[in-house]
Amino acid sequence: MSADVRSFFGRPIVIGGGIAGLMTALHLAPEPVLVLSRTLLGADTASTWAQGGLAASMGNDDNPALHLADTIAAGDGLCDRRMAKRILQAAPGAIEGLARLRIPFDRTANGSLRLGLEAAHSRRRIVHAHGDGSGREIMRALIAAVRSTPSIVVVEGVEARRLAVSDNAIRGVWASCSLGSVFFATRRIVLATGGIGGLFLDSTNPSGNCGQGLALAARAGAVLSDLEFIQFHPTALDGSERPMTLISEAVRGEGAALIDETGRPFLECVPGAELAARDVLARAVWNHLANGHRVFLDARQRPGSEFARQFPTIASACRGAGINPARDLIPVRPAQHYHMGGVAVDRSGRTSVNGLWACGEVASTGLHGANRLASNSLTEAVVCARWVAESVARTPARRTKSACGDEYPSPDPIPVRPSLSPALGIVRNGAGLKAAIRALMPIAESKHAAADPAAVGLMIAIAALRREESRGAHYRTDFPHQAPEARRSEITLEAALEAARELAHSPALAGLTS
Ligand code: SIN
Numbered sequence: 001m002s003a004d005v006r007s008f009f010g011r012p013i014v015i016g017g018g019i020a021g022l023m024t025a026l027h028l029a030p031e032p033v034l035v036l037s038r039t040l041l042g043a044d045t046a047s048t049w050a051q052g053g054l055a056a057s058m059g060n061d062d063n064p065a066l067h068l069a070d071t072i073a074a075g076d077g078l079c080d081r082r083m084a085k086r087i088l089q090a091a092p093g094a095i096e097g098l099a100r101l102r103i104p105f106d107r108t109a110n111g112s113l114r115l116g117l118e119a120a121h122s123r124r125r126i127v128h129a130h131g132d133g134s135g136r137e138i139m140r141a142l143i144a145a146v147r148s149t150p151s152i153v154v155v156e157g158v159e160a161r162r163l164a165v166s167d168n169a170i171r172g173v174w175a176s177c178s179l180g181s182v183f184f185a186t187r188r189i190v191l192a193t194g195g196i197g198g199l200f201l202d203s204t205n206p207s208g209n210c211g212q213g214l215a216l217a218a219r220a221g222a223v224l225s226d227l228e229f230i231q232f233h234p235t236a237l238d239g240s241e242r243p244m245t246l247i248s249e250a251v252r253g254e255g256a257a258l259i260d261e262t263g264r265p266f267l268e269c270v271p272g273a274e275l276a277a278r279d280v281l282a283r284a285v286w287n288h289l290a291n292g293h294r295v296f297l298d299a300r301q302r303p304g305s306e307f308a309r310q311f312p313t314i315a316s317a318c319r320g321a322g323i324n325p326a327r328d329l330i331p332v333r334p335a336q337h338y339h340m341g342g343v344a345v346d347r348s349g350r351t352s353v354n355g356l357w358a359c360g361e362v363a364s365t366g367l368h369g370a371n372r373l374a375s376n377s378l379t380e381a382v383v384c385a386r387w388v389a390e391s392v393a394r395t396p397a398r399r400t401k402s403a404c405g406d407e408y409p410s411p412d413p414i415p416v417r418p419s420l421s422p423a424l425g426i427v428r429n430g431a432g433l434k435a436a437i438r439a440l441m442p443i444a445e446s447k448h449a450a451a452d453p454a455a456v457g458l459m460i461a462i463a464a465l466r467r468e469e470s471r472g473a474h475y476r477t478d479f480p481h482q483a484p485e486a487r488r489s490e491i492t493l494e495a496a497l498e499a500a501r502e503l504a505h506s507p508a509l510a511g512l513t514s
Pocket of ligand 1: 052374375
């Protein structure tokens, strides 16, 4: 193993085998690149599970300026306008690039793309493949392309545990596999590790996605941005299964309605109703549940008998729960779904640590602001992967030495879920956030397997505590109004630990009961 590893020294390394990671590797070709994947490619990745597709202004009635306006409105004042404009302008070209990889995008009888509608989009602009199987179809094509590209080596079953950094520059990565711990020496690493759903009790993400990339970057000293903005999807299938099954927004886009146990369409007072921005709708559903109701998606009229043809993946999951959406109501509740915040990156995906890039959900480009517009994230991953690869390719591959390191345990998010989930949910308040900080702090500083998940949770909780306003997906009952000025947030692990220590000594926190 060690001889094999040495032959890879100096190659850029992509950590993560989802859409962002594989697209980055493909764009780097013919430069040799190593992809480290925690699982077998395509297994247990949020990319494969994605039901929504890629948002891009491909329709005759659409253009990037309209897409930008919708993105900025949904982002509630916090989008980086220049970055959003750049990404959304590149989106149609990126879709055409994917089509060349033979992804079977859904098309109309005349061969043009069949464009779907999702919440807060003013136009039909969601490109799907096999209806709600978009992620699976895209991943199938990308995996085939990667496997047939000789310059890409994929190592599966290897988990990155710590980045080696000196003088704020990457020197390599310690990883773990069935044979033990291994060090890959390199000065160029791309994080493409996905999101944080595994930190929550109720999420639509694979449970193994517990913020590994955020922990790697934070422990390397990187700056993270907008961590407090976590998106909850309004309609996950309300059952005992975890992770929860997503009932795509596209179902509402095709006419399904939200009603309660009395049959009442309770969104009458919500502007945009079923197609309101996701933060607004998730709160409305949450409040209705909190008031003692049950909430159902009624797809019996629309899409009705077309449901199974249009949404085969969801229909099959519903069948597993004994529900026929053409005939029965689908019980739903909100669940954690996406992280708007991430490792702060510039327009080329570079982080604040030299030689470290981030791409996809783990990165914070500024596109999503305080609330992501549906299906903008796969688009962002595909578009930004090219810019990241170009930047990596421009960075000289200088030699670096091997290193010894500690054994780091595989991250275990289970102990952090009970304190983190209620505090960082749809509705937050200062007391709840402080209680979570107090619970997470000792774990984050320990050598426990939950230390990294706790460190990520701690940074999010401190960012949420510092944001004394309500904006987008961050809603605080003790600060229900929006501040006059929108400002993005930044944090490092060191600053979060310092803030947590200060809080631990403040009378306000000492007086809290858990
Ligand atoms: C959905 O299909 O509702 C989810 C799409 C997304 O999260 O972008």
